[in-house]
Each structure stands twice: as C-alpha cells, then as structure tokens.
Amino acid sequence: MLKKLKIVSLSTIAVIMIAGCDKTTNSGVEEKPTELPKVSQSLKSFFTTRSSDDEESTNETIGKATNNIRADESQNELLRDCQNGGTMSVLNDFNQTALMQNPQAYAFNVTSTFSECIEDGAVTNGSIKISVLQALMRVTFLTDMVIEESEGNTTIKQNSFFTNEEISDTVSIETTSMEAVSAEHSYKSENFKTYEINNDNGTASSYDISGKQMIDGLTLIVDETYDASQTPMITDSDDNLQKGGKARYTNDLNHTIMIEAVEVNKIEISVDEDGDGEADKKEVIDY
Numbered sequence: 001m002l003k004k005l006k007i008v009s010l011s012t013i014a015v016i017m018i019a020g021c022d023k024t025t026n027s028g029v030e031e032k033p034t035e036l037p038k039v040s041q042s043l044k045s046f047f048t049t050r051s052s053d054d055e056e057s058t059n060e061t062i063g064k065a066t067n068n069i070r071a072d073e074s075q076n077e078l079l080r081d082c083q084n085g086g087t088m089s090v091l092n093d094f095n096q097t098a099l100m101q102n103p104q105a106y107a108f109n110v111t112s113t114f115s116e117c118i119e120d121g122a123v124t125n126g127s128i129k130i131s132v133l134q135a136l137m138r139v140t141f142l143t144d145m146v147i148e149e150s151e152g153n154t155t156i157k158q159n160s161f162f163t164n165e166e167i168s169d170t171v172s173i174e175t176t177s178m179e180a181v182s183a184e185h186s187y188k189s190e191n192f193k194t195y196e197i198n199n200d201n202g203t204a205s206s207y208d209i210s211g212k213q214m215i216d217g218l219t220l221i222v223d224e225t226y227d228a229s230q231t232p233m234i235t236d237s238d239d240n241l242q243k244g245g246k247a248r249y250t251n252d253l254n255h256t257i258m259i260e261a262v263e264v265n266k267i268e269i270s271v272d273e274d275g276d277g278e279a280d281k282k283e284v285i286d287y
Contacts, residue, residue, distance in 0.1 A: 038283040039269050046215045047259065047267060047287060049185050086116035086123070107133040111142070123148040126156075135166040152183040170198045173209070188214040192222075195229070202237035208247060220249040220257060233261060241265050241287050261287070 078090040092110040099106045109131045114124040126145030131138045138161060145156040160178035167173060173195055179188045192211035198204050207228035212221040222228075226248040233245035245261040256272040258279075267287045270279035 036279060036282045039271055039281045042216065042218050043257070043269060043271070044283065044285050046218050046220065047269065048285065049187075049215050050213065082114075082117040082119050084118035086114070086118050088115070088117050089113045104134065107131070114145075121149060136163060137165075138163045154180060154182045156180045170200075172196050175211070185216055186214075190214075195232075197232070203242070204235050205232040206235075207232040207245075219252050221251070223248040223250055223256070241267070 076092055076094065080088055080090075082088055090110060090112050092108060094108045094110070099108075109129060111127065111129045113127040117124045124145070124147050127142040128145065129140045129142055131140070140161040141156050141158055144158050147154045147156075157179040160180070162174060162176040162178060165173045165175075173193060175191060175193045176189045177191055181187070190212050192213055193209040194206055195209055196204065196206045208222045209228075210222050210224055212219055214220075228247050231244070231246035233247065234242040236242060241261050241264065243261050243263055247259050249257045249259075251257060253273075254275075256275070258270045258272075260268045260270075262268045262284060265287050266284055268282065268284045271281040272278060273280045
C-alpha cells in the first residue's frame with residue numbers, strides 16, 4: 001500500500017527545485033500522494049472466508065465414506081456404528097476381479113449414508129455417492145449433508161458435487177459446483193475449476209482456471225484472460241501461503257480484482273473500478 005511521504009526540509013526542497021525536479025504546487029508546498037481507499041469489508045471477507053471454508057469438514061466426511069471400503073473391499077454392503085453413536089452404511093459395487101482383469105476401464109460406485117453419526121465431535125446426517133472411473137473421481141451429495149459441530153452447523157446442499165481428475169501422481173484438476181450454508185456464511189460455486197500440483201519438496205501450487213464463486217452474496221468470476229499458471233499460489237508443507245502468487249477476477253459490476261501474496265499468509269487486494277488499468281482501492285489482509 002502506498003505510504004505518505006515524510007515532510008521534507010526546506011533545504012531539501014530547494015535542492016530538488018534547483019535540480020529541475022519540481023514536485024511542488026504553485027504555492028510552493030510539496031504535494032503528498034493520496035493513500036488509496038481500502039477495499040470493501042465484503043471483499044475482504046470473501047477471501048478470508050474462502051481460505052478457511054468448510055472444505056476440511058467435507059474432505060473428512062468423504063474420507064469416512066471411503067475408509068470402510070479400503071478396510072474390507074470384499075463387503076459390498078456394510079453397516080457400522082460410529083465412534084460415539086449413530087451409524088454409517090456403505091453400499092458399493094467394487095469388484096476386485098473385474099479390476100484386475102480390466103484396470104484401464106474399471107469403474108465403481110460407493111453410496112454412504114450417515115445417520116446421527118457422531119465422530120470427532122461432529123454429528124453428520126445425509127447421503128453421498130462417490131463414483132470412480134480410472135483417474136476421475138466424482139462426489140455427489142444425494143441429500144442435504146448436515147454437519148453439526150460445537151462452533152455451528154454446516155449444510156451442504158443436495159445435488160452439490162465436485163470432481164477430482166488425476167493428471168499424474170502429483171497433478172490434479174478439481175471442479176466444484178457446490179452450495180453450502182452455515183450460521184455465519186453462505187457459499188456457492190459454479191463449475192469452479194482449479195489446477196493443483198503437489199511438489200516433491202512438500203509445497204503445493206495451485207491456480208484457478210475458470211468458473212465462479214459466491215460467498216455471502218458477493219460473486220467473483222475467474223478472469224480467463226489472465227494466465228495464472230505463471231503466478232500460482234504456493235503453500236509450504238504446513239499450509240502457509242508463500243509470497244509471490246497472483247490471481248485476477250472480475251465481479252458483477254465488471255470491476256477487476258487482483259490478489260497478490262505479498263508476504264507469508266498475507267495478500268494484497270486491489271480493485272480497478274473504471275477499467276483504466278490502475279487500482280482505485282487497495283489493502284493488505286491476513287489470509
């Protein structure tokens with residue numbers, strides 16, 4: 001963010017004027033650059049909410065749904081008690097023989113239903129379906145998935161889905177079309193596609209390719225004219241955002257929003273409202 005210049009001594013002003021670099025007004029008083037206005041609270045909230053969304057809870061739920069298959073793949077139907085009450089049922093059409101006979105074209109489906117399932121301090125109710133076809137996995141919420149926790153409840157809406165396509169052992173593309181609401185926030189994505197790389201040194205790189213996200217009524221659309229692959233967001237092995245990544249979006253008013261990782265776990269948000277290529281608002285926030 002621009003900083004106000006300190007008051008310069010009269011002798012320094014004289015030297016500048018003699019050198020032919022006059023930055024004074026007609027009154028002889030030095031002009032100070034104006035600090036840009038800060039961005040809106042809703043825009044700041046968009047990125048702070050996005051960085052701490054309910055993805056972790058969703059991934060934990062999916063993990064619970066698939067772990068039981070790995071535990072005993074021979075069982076196509078399983079009902080078990082959850083850690084602290086309730087049940088989880090799993091139906092799958094996994095076939096080890098078919099997989100071995102034709103691994104390149106093999107697919108299977110898993111449907112998991114949580115009924116007052118209490119584990120790790122959360123109560124989960126709802127059904128999801130996981131479909132796997134070679135390197136592509138799709139998770140579809142067959143009903144509203146309600147996750148109740150001490151800090152509040154989260155509901156992932158019916159028909160929400162995301163896909164994960166493995167391009168290689170370290171590269172994947174994730175696409176989401178999801179809607180979720182909690183006591184504090186609402187979230188929705190439409191064909192929001194992200195390219196993700198897990199690096200050998202434990203860091204991870206990612207950048208948004210296309211689609212849009214809506215958080216608490218504010219919509220941001222990925223600017224596909226910007227090549228974000230050249231400036232991916234990078235996190236270390238402890239999930240700390242590193243300096244250097246950049247991304248660009250537009251909103252419903254056709255404003256350009258640029259974010260840049262300027263320090264560890266800090267991003268600068270700048271907004272160009274009139275399309276002249278210059279920021280009209282700018283602010284650095286924790287991420």
